[in-house]
Amino acid sequence: MASNGIKDRVAIVGMGCTRFGERWDKGADELLVDAVQQCFAATPALPKEDVDAYWLGTMNSGQSGTVLSKPLGIDYKPVTRVENMCATGSEAFRNACYAVASGAYDRVMAVGVEKLKDTGYSGLVRSNVAGDGTAPEETLTAPAAFSLLDPAYCRKYGVDPQAMRDAMTHVAWKNHVNGAKNERAQFRKEVPKEKIDAGAGKVAGRLGVMDCSGVSDGAACALIVRAEDAYRYTDRPIFVKALSVIAGPASGPIDPGYDYTTFHEVVASAKDAYAQAGISDPRREISLAEVHDCFTPTELVLMEDMGFSARGQAWRDELDGVFDLGGALPVNPDGGLKSFGHPVGASGLRMLFECWLQFRGEAGERQIADARLGLTHNLGGRPGTCVSFISIVGAQQG
Amino acid sequence: MAHALLSYAAYVPRHRLARAELAAALGSGGGKGSRAVASYDEDSTTMGVEAARAALADGVGVPSIHFATTAPAYFDKTNATAIHAALDLGHDGFAVDLAGSARGAVGALRAAAAGGGLAVLSDLRTGRPGSADERDGGDAAAAFLFGDGEPIATVRAEASTTAEFLDRWRAPGELASGQWEERFGAEAYAPLIHDAVTRALEQAGVAQPDHVIVSSPHARAAAAASKRYAGRVPEQAPAIGYAGTADPGLRLAAVLDRARPGETILLVVAADGCDATVLEVRPGIEGARAPKPVAELVEGGRELRYATYLTWRGLLDREPPRRPEPGRPAGPPSLRSESWKFAFVGSRCEACGQVHVPPRRVCVNCQAVDRMERAALSRKPGTVATFTVDRLAFSPSPPVIDAVVDFDGGGRYTLEVADASPDEVEIGTPVELAFRRLYTSGGVHNYFWKATVA
Numbered sequence: 048m049a050s051n052g053i054k055d056r057v058a059i060v061g062m063g064c065t066r067f068g069e070r071w072d073k074g075a076d077e078l079l080v081d082a083v084q085q086c087f088a089a090t091p092a093l094p095k096e097d098v099d100a101y102w103l104g105t106m107n108s109g110q111s112g113t114v115l116s117k118p119l120g121i122d123y124k125p126v127t128r129v130e131n132m133c134a135t136g137s138e139a140f141r142n143a144c145y146a147v148a149s150g151a152y153d154r155v156m157a158v159g160v161e162k163l164k165d166t167g168y169s170g171l172v173r174s175n176v177a178g179d180g181t182a183p184e185e186t187l188t189a190p191a192a193f194s195l196l197d198p199a200y201c202r203k204y205g206v207d208p209q210a211m212r213d214a215m216t217h218v219a220w221k222n223h224v225n226g227a228k229n230e231r232a233q234f235r236k237e238v239p240k241e242k243i244d245a246g247a248g249k250v251a252g253r254l255g256v257m258d259c260s261g262v263s264d265g266a267a268c269a270l271i272v273r274a275e276d277a278y279r280y281t282d283r284p285i286f287v288k289a290l291s292v293i294a295g296p297a298s299g300p301i302d303p304g305y306d307y308t309t310f311h312e313v314v315a316s317a318k319d320a321y322a323q324a325g326i327s328d329p330r331r332e333i334s335l336a337e338v339h340d341c342f343t344p345t346e347l348v349l350m351e352d353m354g355f356s357a358r359g360q361a362w363r364d365e366l367d368g369v370f371d372l373g374g375a376l377p378v379n380p381d382g383g384l385k386s387f388g389h390p391v392g393a394s395g396l397r398m399l400f401e402c403w404l405q406f407r408g409e410a411g412e413r414q415i416a417d418a419r420l421g422l423t424h425n426l427g428g429r430p431g432t433c434v435s436f437i438s439i440v441g442a443q444q445g
Numbered sequence: 446m447a448h449a450l451l452s453y454a455a456y457v458p459r460h461r462l463a464r465a466e467l468a469a470a471l472g473s474g475g476g477k478g479s480r481a482v483a484s485y486d487e488d489s490t491t492m493g494v495e496a497a498r499a500a501l502a503d504g505v506g507v508p509s510i511h512f513a514t515t516a517p518a519y520f521d522k523t524n525a526t527a528i529h530a531a532l533d534l535g536h537d538g539f540a541v542d543l544a545g546s547a548r549g550a551v552g553a554l555r556a557a558a559a560g561g562g563l564a565v566l567s568d569l570r571t572g573r574p575g576s577a578d579e580r581d582g583g584d585a586a587a588a589f590l591f592g593d594g595e596p597i598a599t600v601r602a603e604a605s606t607t608a609e610f611l612d613r614w615r616a617p618g619e620l621a622s623g624q625w626e627e628r629f630g631a632e633a634y635a636p637l638i639h640d641a642v643t644r645a646l647e648q649a650g651v652a653q654p655d656h657v658i659v660s661s662p663h664a665r666a667a668a669a670a671s672k673r674y675a676g677r678v679p680e681q682a683p684a685i686g687y688a689g690t691a692d693p694g695l696r697l698a699a700v701l702d703r704a705r706p707g708e709t710i711l712l713v714v715a716a717d718g719c720d721a722t723v724l725e726v727r728p729g730i731e732g733a734r735a736p737k738p739v740a741e742l743v744e745g746g747r748e749l750r751y752a753t754y755l756t757w758r759g760l761l762d763r764e765p766p767r768r769p770e771p772g773r774p775a776g777p778p779s780l781r782s783e784s785w786k787f788a789f790v791g792s793r794c795e796a797c798g799q800v801h802v803p804p805r806r807v808c809v810n811c812q813a814v815d816r817m818e819r820a821a822l823s824r825k826p827g828t829v830a831t832f833t834v835d836r837l838a839f840s841p842s843p844p845v846i847d848a849v850v851d852f853d854g855g856g857r858y859t860l861e862v863a864d865a866s867p868d869e870v871e872i873g874t875p876v877e878l879a880f881r882r883l884y885t886s887g888g889v890h891n892y893f894w895k896a897t898v899a
Contacts, residue, residue, distance in 0.1 A: 170837060172769055179782045180774030180883060180891035181803065183859035187847050188768075191835035195849060199831040202872050252833035298809035300859050301801060303851040307831045 050291065052323030053148040055444045058277035058284040059269045061090030064400040067265035067388035068233040075108040075162040076118035082266035083119060083158060092280045093270055099152035100125040104139030104159040105392035106132060107174070115158055132427025133339065134292065135159060136267065137395030137436040141290045143271050153273055160266040161390035171262055183300065190259050192429035193342040194252025199307035200344065204359035212253060214362035215343035216243045219257045219385055221371055222340060226382020228412040233261040233388030258343040263388030267396035274444060283407045289323035289439040291316040299431015310426065312435035313352035320437040329354045330376055334418040335405055337398035339426040340383040349424065350378070372413060380405070380413050395436065398423035406442040419443065448561045449596030449727070454499030454735040455587040455698040456492050457685055458483045459864045461746035462754050464580055470751035471575050480686035482749055483569050483584040485757040485841040486863060486881040486895065489514040490524045492586035493567035494531040494880040499736055500563070500588040503824055507532065507590065509539040509562030513549035513690040516569040517542060518890055527892055528565055530787035531880050533821055547662050547716040550690040554589060558600060561592040568689030571758050573621040581664060583686020587694025595729040598701065600722060601709070602649035606637040607718035613662055627665055634666035637719045642674055645721035646711065653677055654711035654723065656700045660693040661715035670713060683743045699739035706730055747864065757841060768839045773887035789878060789894050791856055792817035800855030825852040826899060829874040834867045839884070846870055850896050863895040875899040
C-alpha cells in the first residue's frame with residue numbers, strides 16, 4: 048500500500064473536551080457548544096470567525112453539517128459531517144488534517160459529538176439498515192461480538208482461562224485507576240479487582256459490566272493549522288506524524304481462515320502509521336497510547352496487533368503492569384473508553400485531547416514524564432468486520 | 446390415490462413439559478408423562494421444514510407441497526411457500542396450505558397422493574392454562590412424499606364420512622378452542638367412524654389390519670374406536686400428546702418405522718367426520734425408513750418449566766430485556782436473498798474454491814469477480830470455532846448462545862445455537878443446521894437458520 052502521509056505538515060493548536068457521562072442535562076447541541084467554546088477560549092489567537100472550514104463526526108446524533116453549524120451559528124462556511132462507526136471522531140480529525148495539508152484551507156476545526164443516553168436503553172443502540180434479517184449484527188450485541196475473542200485467544204495460545212480473566216480484569220482495573228484521576232471521565236472511581244471479577248459473565252461470554260466501556264454523552268474538538276503557522280496560535284502545538292484508516296473485506300465472520308485473536312485492520316493501520324511516522328520500535332518509541340478498549344479483551348488483542356506485545360503475550364504484559372500509568376508504555380492514561388466513557392463520535396478526539404494535555408504537561412496526576420510521542424487508536428465495528436484508525440502525534444517537529 | 450408413498454419422516458421438538466410440572470404450577474390436573482413443546486423459535490412452518498428435510502433425500506425434486514396445520518404462522522399468506530423455499534426447490538411447483546382443522550392432514554395426504562408431491566403435517570397445540578388441550582396436546586410434524594418410484598406403501602382403499610356438528614371450534618384470533626360436552630362428541634363420532642372404517646376395510650378386502658391408528662381431537666372417541674378396531678400388532682404410539690394435523694402423520698411414521706412388507710395399516714382420522722385409509726406396506730420400506738425413527742425423536746428431551754412454556758406461547762407477558770426490538774426483515778432484500786435466507790445457499794468461487802455465506806460476487810480469498818457457483822450448505826455439518834453467551838441480546842428465552850460455525854467443506858457463519866444451554870457449547874462442538882424463527886417483529890416472522898448441537 049502506498050501512503051505518503053503528511054508528517055509534520057499540520058498541527059493542533061487548540062482543543063476542547065467536555066466531561067463525558069450520562070449527561071441528562073445537555074443535548075448534542077449544548078455539548079457541541081461547550082467543547083467548541085472551551086477550545087476557542089483557550090486559543091484567543093484563533094477566533095471562530097477565522098476558522099475556514101469544519102469537519103463534524105457523529106455516528107447517530109444527526110445528519111449533515113447543520114448538526115454543527117446550527118448550534119454554533121456558523122456563518123455560511125464549509126461543514127462536512129463524517130461517519131466511520133466508532134472511529135467517527137478520528138475520521139473527522141483525519142479529514143480536517145488533510146484539508147489543511149492539501150492547501151485548501153489554513154485553519155480548520157474537527158469536532159466530534161455523540162448523544163447516546165437519550166434512547167432509554169442502557170447499551171449502545173444503533174439503527175440497522177433494512178435487510179433480510181440474516182445478519183448476525185441484528186441480534187448479536189457488541190459485548191457478545193467482542194467476547195468471541197476470549198475463548199479463541201485462550202485456545203490458540205494455550206492461555207489458562209483464569210489467567211486470561213485476570214488480564215481482562217487488570218485492563219478494567221488499570222483504566223479505572225487512570226480515569227479516577229481525570230475530572231472529565233465518566234467513572235471517577237477506582238474499582239477493586241474482586242468487584243470486577245464478581246460481575247464477570249453477566250453481560251456476554253465472560254464479560255461483565257466492568258469489562259465494557261461506558262455508554263456516554265460528550266463532545267471534543269481540535270483546531271488544526273499548517274505546521275509552519277502553529278506557533279502563531281500557541282506556544283505548545285502538537286504535530287501530526289501519521290494518520291491511517293483501514294477498512295478490510297470484513298471477511299472474518301465468513302472466512303474460516305480468521306481465528307478471532309487479531310484485527311487484521313489494526314495490524315495494517317499500525318504498519319501504515321509507523322511507516323508514515325518513521326517508527327521502528329513502537330513499544331520503546333511511543334510515550335503513551337490511547338487505544339480502543341471498548342471491551343477488556345479488545346485492549347489485550349490491540350497490544351499485539353500494534354506490536355506493543357509479542358503474539359500470545361499481551362495478557363502477561365498487561366498483568367506485569369507494562370501498560371499501567373507508571374509502566375514502560377502507559378496505555379489509556381486518561382481512563383480509556385472503559386472509564387472516560389465512549390460517546391462514539393467524540394472518542395477519537397478525546398484520545399487526542401489526552402495527548403494534548405500530556406505534551407503540554409497539563410495532565411495533573413496522570414502526567415507522564417517526558418511524553419513526546421502519542422498514539423491514538425479507534426476501532427469501528429467488531430472482530431472480523433471493522434475499520435481501524437491510528438494517529439501518531441508528537442510534541443515536536445522532526 | 447394415484448401415487449405411492451416413497452419416503453417419510455417425522456419431527457418432534459426437543460422440549461418436554463411434564464404433566465407433573467403442570468400440576469405443581471396450577472395445583473390441580475397433571476397426570477403422568479409429558480407433552481412435546483415447540484421452542485420459542487419454532488412454529489408449524491419451521492417444524493414442517495425439519496420433517497420435510499428429513500423425508501427428502503438431498504436433491505429430490507418435489508412438484509407440490511400440501512401443508513396442513515391448525516396453527517398457521519400467517520394468515521392471508523401461504524405458509525407452505527417458506528417450506529418450499531427452505532427445501533431449495535426454486536420457483537417451480539405448487540405450494541398450498543390446508544389450515545384450520547385437524548382434518549387438513551387427510552386433505553394434504555390425499556392431494557399429495559393424487560398428484561404426486563409432499564404432504565407436510567405440522568402442528569402446535571395450545572389451550573388455556575389448566576385445560577385438557579394444554580395437558581394432552583403436543584407439538585410435532587411429519588412429512589410424506591408421494592410419487593412414482595420404489596413404493597414403501599400404497600393405498601388400497603379409502604372411505605369418508607362427513608357431518609356438521611358442534612364438537613370443537615375456535616373463532617379466528619382466539620387462543621383456545623371451545624368444546625361441547627364430551628359425551629355428545631363421543632356419540633356423534635361413533636357411527637361416522639364405524640361407517641368409514643367398515644367401507645374402507647371392505648373395499649380393501651382386509652378383515653384384520655396389522656396396524657391400526659386412530660387419531661382424533663376427540664380423545665374419547667379415538668379411545669373407543671381404537672378398542673373396537675384393534676390391529677394385530679399393538680400400536681406403540683408416540684407419547685408426546687395429541688399433535689393435531691401432525692398426529693396421524695407422526696403415528697403413521699412410527700408404524701412405518703416397524704412395519705414389514707405385506708402388512709396392512711388402517712389409518713383412521715376422525716375430525717368433523719371420519720376418513721379411513723387402508724395402506725399396504727411394500728418391500729421398498731426396508732431401504733427407505735426415516736433416518737431417525739419416531740421412537741428416537743420422542744425419547745428424552747429437555748425438561749421445561751411451566752412458566753417458560755407460558756412465556757413461549759405468549760400466555761405470560763414477561764418484562765422484556767431493556768433492548769430495542771430488532772427491525773422486521775424487509776420484503777425486497779428477503780426476496781433477493783431467498784435461497785440464502787430460506788435455504789442457506791451460499792456461493793463457491795470457481796477460481797479458488799472459497800465458500801461464501803451469504804453468497805457474494807467478489808471472492809474474499811482471491812478477489813475473483815462474478816465467478817461463483819451455488820453452494821448449498823443446509824445439510825453440511827459444522828464445528829464451533831468460537832462462541833459466546835449473549836445475556837444482553839433481545840430474546841424471548843435469554844440468554845442467546847452464539848457460535849461462529851465452520852462448515853465441513855468450507856464456509857463460516859455466526860449463528861444462534863438453538864435448544865442448548867451454555868454449558869453444552871465449546872470450541873470444537875459439532876453442530877448442524879436447523880430452520881428456525883429468529884424473532885417476530887412488526888408481525889413479520891424472521892425465518893433463518895440456527896445451529897443445533899449434533
